[in-house]
Amino acid sequence: MNKLTLFFFTILFPITLFSTQLKYNIKENTNIEILAKSSIWKKLLYFDKKSEILTNEYFLSKKENLTLENELIKTINSYELNNTNNFNDNPICKFPARYYWLSKYIDFPKYAMINNKCDNLKQWSLIKDTQSLSAILVSGYLGNPASTFGHSFLKINTKNRENINNLFDLSINYGALVPENENILKYIFKGITGGYEAGFSDKYFYTQDLVYSNTEFRDMWEYEINLSKEEKNFLLLHLWEIIGNKFDYYFLDKNCGYRISQLLEVVVKEPILKNSQYWYAPVETFHQLEEINNKRKLDNKLFKNIKYIPSKQKKIYLHYQSLTSKEKAIVKKLKDKNSNLIKSEIKEFSPTTQINILDFLIDYFKYLEIKDEDNKKIIALKNKLLLLRLNLPIRKNKEIEVKNRVSPAKSNKPMILSLGTAYSKNRNFYSQLGFSVFAIESIGKNHLNSDQLVVLDTKLGIDNNKDYVFLDSFDLIKIKKLKTSQIDLDEDNLISWKLNIGTKRVEENDSNKYNSFIKADIGKAFKIDNLTSSFMINSTVQNLYPYLEFMPNIGIDMDFDKVKISAVYGLKLNPYNTQKNEYLKLDTQFNIINTFAISNSIEKDKQLQYSINLKWFF
Structure with a gap:
């Protein structure tokens, strides 16, 4: 041959x-x-x-x-x-x-x-009624381990004119099939190890809006995807055949973000699932979609539109801010009174003012009802206020301006690789290499403002003279949640908190030891413009003496757009002696672009430590 x-x-x-x-x-x-x-x-x-x-x-x-x-x-x-x-x-x-x-x-x-x-299939009206499809990004929620890193789903936008606020559009959600009242530890373990089955389901968008926006107070961002008629039909037909089928669920990688990316990859030519081998957060889908959109030509952009959907809590804040100073004062005075007293107090004002006050109070008590659904007093008062409102003239809903909030996908990416120089008394100057699996830092450019969520953050030191690599610090998890009220009503008694679990190299005399710890803070926070201050009590349990420490502390976070600063000053106390140790930590970061930043950290505990690093977000 x-x-x-x-x-x-x-x-x-x-x-x-x-x-x-x-x-x-x-x-x-x-x-x-x-x-x-x-x-x-x-x-x-x-x-x-x-x-x-x-x-x-x-x-x-x-x-x-x-x-x-x-x-x-x-x-x-x-x-x-x-x-x-x-x-x-x-x-x-x-x-x-x-x-x-x-x-x-x-x-x-x-x-x-x-x-x-x-x-x-013929009766399935989506093929002829669908105008476009959107990918929805939901902000993170610390009340549920599976939602800590955010959520994503698809929304099918129909041309039904009776569809008010798109609430009757269909949404395609992917989630684990978890039994009711599942033990939280069992839930986390099985979620990580693939112990649950999962699948796609279709529900009206109002059910998603009810959970994420109105119950968990989470913001959403809607990315309307620019698809041809052929691409749109192809994806809709695929949704028909995939809904109801089962997958294994893995919380760390094969999660909602991963599966929604798979659906989009059926019609989006560019790869979306690039960095998904070991870990995948829902926001990574949208970072990649942003990159694809930026690389495409003007006449072929991936996005038709990006829409910010504020949570119920944000809407309440905006509604309150839309009131006049006089109306705010009346609301503060009346919010704790019964309906009869409210009626007698507001009757001297004009119908417009009465309507503004009652509309806000009704909205506010609906918000409080969500937070405390078993509070019969709140429910009864809300219903009586509704009856008072019925006696006043009908008016179109007041238009409240919603300021656009930048999507998390336009912020720093969640994985960090850093390289820089550090100084300590025992080590003098040494090189420092850092890596974070998932990091939304308080000093980073992100949607959490002064809050923080960092997972598996590792810093290695490299002795430049001895070619020796050592562990500088390891944080299993770092969370900072500063709850600040944007309405000056007594009902918003918000508790701020922090949690940090990890281990750190500690220098004592001429030796190095590792101190493993669990740190928890609780207190209050206040926000004025771009400055957030906090007053907290820290409790630390650790393996080195003193095994238990307390630290009243003051925190300041400042946001100047490109530059963010976070500082903590406190006095460390312990039950073993009366000695007080001052503690100071100052972190500064200059965000050059979304993928690069320069950070600087100074920490004064028993010893002074200093570092400066170049960070790469990916």
Whole structure:
């Protein structure tokens, strides 16, 4: 066999092998073997080395025989299959996205995007009613471990004119199937180790808005995606076939952010899942979408629009700020009184002022009811205020200006690699290398303002003279939550807190030791413009003497856009002696661009430590 014959045999044999198994003709310039290995086919099957889908009914091949090639041939040859009592159960109705894509390459007889006999699919109005699709980013929520790092889902935007505020648009959510009243420790363990099944579900957007915006007081950002009609139809058809099928759920990587990215990758040509091997946070999807949008030409941008959706709490703050000084004073005076006293107090004012006061108080008590749903006094007063409002003239809802809040995806990325120089008495000057798996820092450019959430933050020291590497510090988790009220009502009695679990190198005389600790702070915080101050009591449990410490402290956080400063000053006390030790920590960061920053840290405990680092966010 000469080389030319061998070449043609190698190229044509697989085509012939596959083609002889097919019932339908292949269109020109189509190679079935290449089609079976194409990225789109792999995405439709969620296939890497094997499929991630657990549900057997998602495949036409038996699970033990499942390969990309076998499933492709089965799908093609099942185009006209009709061996069930209910035609809706046939492959052409169950897997419309597969056939929509394959119709470009296979000459299916009488092909239609939706087969006329697929009654269930025909009744699904989304294909004809959908105008566009949006990806929604939800801010983090510390009340639920699975939501700490944020959440994401898809929203299907319809053209139904009765759809007020888009609340009846359909949303596509991915989440773990967790039994009710699951133990929190069991929930965390099984979430990390893949102990739960998960899947996509479709719900009205108002159910998402009710949970995230109105109950958990979380902000949302809606990214409306610019898709062609063909791309939009393809994604909608794929949603039809994937909803209800099961996956394994992994909190750290195969989570909502990962799965929503997989859905988008079906129609977005550029890769979204770049850094998803060991860890993936929902915001990373949107960082990548931002990059794709910035790289595209003006006539082909990925985003049609980005919309900020404030939480119920933010809306209450804005509503209060929209009142006049006189109306605010009246609200503060009346908020603790019963409805009869409120009625008698406001009757001397103009109808407009009465309406403004009552509208806010009703809104405010609805907000308090969410925070304390079992408080019958609040519910009764709200209902009586509604009756008072009915006696006043009808008025269009007052337009309250919502100032746009920058999306977290326009902030620093969540992973950090840093390199710099540090100084301490024992080590003198040494090189410092740092890495954080997930970091939203109080000195970073982010949506948390002065708050902080840092996970698995490691700093290594490198002795420049001895080529010796040592652990400088390790933080398992660092959380700072400064709750500041933007309405000066006594009801907003907010508690601020901090938590830090980790270990740190401590210098005592000429020796180095490692101090493992759990630190917790509790107190109050106040915000004025770009300055946030806090007054807290710190309690520390540690493995080195003194094993227990307390520290009353004052904190200041300042935000000057590019430059952020965070400082803490306190006095350390312990039950073993009356000695007081001063503590000072000052952190400053200059954000050059979203991916690079210069940070500086000075810490004075028993010894002085200093560092300056260049940070890369990725």
